[in-house]
Amino acid sequence: MNAQAGIEQLQRSKGAAHAGFALSDRRICLRELHQSGSAKAIVLPGPAPEVVFLNTSGGLTGCDRLDYALTLGPGCHLTATTQTAERIYRSPGGLAQIGVRAQVGAGAHLDWLPQETILFDHAAARRRTEIDLAPDATCLMAETVVLGRAAMGERVARTAFTDWRILRRGAVPLHMEVLRLCDAALRMGAAGLDGVRAVASVILAAPGAADALGPVRASLDVDGVRGAASAFAGRLVIRLMAADAWPLRLQMVRLLSVLRPGPLPRVWQC
Amino acid sequence: MDSATLQLTHWLSPAFPTGAFAYSHGLEQVIAQGAVSDAASLEHWLSDVLHHGAGWQDGVLLALALEPGADLDTLDAMAQALQPSAERLQESTEQGAAFARTVARITARPLPPRALPIAVAEAARPLNPDPAQVIALYLQGFATNLVTIAIRHVPLGQGEGHAVLARLLPPITALAARAARAGMEDLGTACLGADMAAMDHETKEVRLFRT
Numbered sequence: 001m002n003a004q005a006g007i008e009q010l011q012r013s014k015g016a017a018h019a020g021f022a023l024s025d026r027r028i029c030l031r032e033l034h035q036s037g038s039a040k041a042i043v044l045p046g047p048a049p050e051v052v053f054l055n056t057s058g059g060l061t062g063c064d065r066l067d068y069a070l071t072l073g074p075g076c077h078l079t080a081t082t083q084t085a086e087r088i089y090r091s092p093g094g095l096a097q098i099g100v101r102a103q104v105g106a107g108a109h110l111d112w113l114p115q116e117t118i119l120f121d122h123a124a125a126r127r128r129t130e131i132d133l134a135p136d137a138t139c140l141m142a143e144t145v146v147l148g149r150a151a152m153g154e155r156v157a158r159t160a161f162t163d164w165r166i167l168r169r170g171a172v173p174l175h176m177e178v179l180r181l182c183d184a185a186l187r188m189g190a191a192g193l194d195g196v197r198a199v200a201s202v203i204l205a206a207p208g209a210a211d212a213l214g215p216v217r218a219s220l221d222v223d224g225v226r227g228a229a230s231a232f233a234g235r236l237v238i239r240l241m242a243a244d245a246w247p248l249r250l251q252m253v254r255l256l257s258v259l260r261p262g263p264l265p266r267v268w269q270c
Numbered sequence: 271m272d273s274a275t276l277q278l279t280h281w282l283s284p285a286f287p288t289g290a291f292a293y294s295h296g297l298e299q300v301i302a303q304g305a306v307s308d309a310a311s312l313e314h315w316l317s318d319v320l321h322h323g324a325g326w327q328d329g330v331l332l333a334l335a336l337e338p339g340a341d342l343d344t345l346d347a348m349a350q351a352l353q354p355s356a357e358r359l360q361e362s363t364e365q366g367a368a369f370a371r372t373v374a375r376i377t378a379r380p381l382p383p384r385a386l387p388i389a390v391a392e393a394a395r396p397l398n399p400d401p402a403q404v405i406a407l408y409l410q411g412f413a414t415n416l417v418t419i420a421i422r423h424v425p426l427g428q429g430e431g432h433a434v435l436a437r438l439l440p441p442i443t444a445l446a447a448r449a450a451r452a453g454m455e456d457l458g459t460a461c462l463g464a465d466m467a468a469m470d471h472e473t474k475e476v477r478l479f480r481t
């Protein structure tokens with residue numbers, strides 16, 4: 001092993017957190033909680049409980065590994081999010097790996113609403129989000145990726161970021177999108193990012209998802225944000241892009257208020 | 271040229287009845303929005319879609335579906351799940367169904383309807399083709415259809431439009447060679463603008479094309 005590889009192994013952070021829930025007396029109860037390394041899962045109790053995942057390492061870089069997992073038993077309705085934006089820093093070599101797994105049981109519903117992922121210049125990461133829905137389970141998922149922080153004058157010109165988002169119903173893929181950002185992709189024109197700094201994808205997987213298309217399209221009106229939506233094959237897909245993260249977040253908040261009843265996750269409100 | 275190559279060229283030519291002429295892959299929308307307004311902007315847009323959008327994605331799916339022992343049902347489900355909008359799903363599945371129907375009729379093989387890249391791979395498998403060649407012909411067909419649409423609707427001169435296509439052929443050859451060697455892990459797109467144009471197209475009041 002050379003010296004560089006030795007340093008990377010020493011600095012490498014690792015974390016895994018898994019929270020499992022079951023319905024008992026019509027209340028959602030935490031049944032399982034495993035946490036290791038830099039990953040934590042905090043359960044905010046209440047009539048609509050929330051799970052907040054947290055990476056105590058303060059961001060990811062080359063060869064770091066972070067895994068979050070959720071199990072929702074039959075009938076559980078739950079919101080899960082992350083405590084803060086996840087930062088993916090310049091990689092000294094190697095890919096940071098992030099895994100998100102959720103099993104959503106019969107008649108259960110998951111809102112997976114992580115906060116933004118911020119890529120720094122030379123960030124290298126691979127994330128794989130896999131949500132398995134029971135035949136009559138439903139799910140709302142929102143992912144925002146931000147390229148550098150505008151306020152800090154950061155520009156991302158180099159990255160290797162692959163973001164797999166897979167929703168399956170039974171064992172069959174229901175929705176898949178694989179965002180693959182590389183240096184050349186960052187330079188694309190109108191077909192690609194066209195110089196924007198923030199992009200988001202929102203997916204509602206539910207039998208009646210198409211019913212929300214009209215109200216969703218009507219809500220895509222925040223200044224400085226381009227938005228588009230389509231409903232098909234048991235899913236509603238919404239895409240957003242904006243020159244900066246802030247208007248995109250305002251649009252996301254507005255959109256989520258149309259797509260789900262009740263207030264936003266508590267950590268989103270600060 | 272051997273007869274298998276000629277057969278593939280026939281199947282992947284614009285004359286083959288897949289109904290490709292009805293699908294603009296969002297190009298009608300970007301022409302209306304002004305993002306594609308001349309030969310240079312067409313070339314940029316098409317090159318991006320080929321390298322970072324449906325071109326690369328379909329190329330990789332085709333390569334996966336040509337592998338020995340490929341599970342075509344699973345790949346077809348994936349190909350459909352990967353479509354970003356209602357019209358793009360229709361573009362892939364309806365052309366795939368028409369393609370399979372016509373090849374089934376010609377070859378007397380039972381070919382089920384599938385997303386287009388999987389339908390093409392399933393039809394081509396008995397010919398033991400060079401995957402890079404099938405993918406190159408497939409991508410050339412895709413690009414030719416969009417250039418033809420651009421010539422009529424930007425509009426562009428025939429020579430100007432076909433010069434764009436000619437300039438894209440060397441990159442298509444290189445892209446097809448890369449896609450032929452790719453695995454599942456190499457899937458991925460970044461053509462978010464093109465995907466959103468396809469979504470916007472659904473709300474366009476007058477539509478000449480289905481995408």
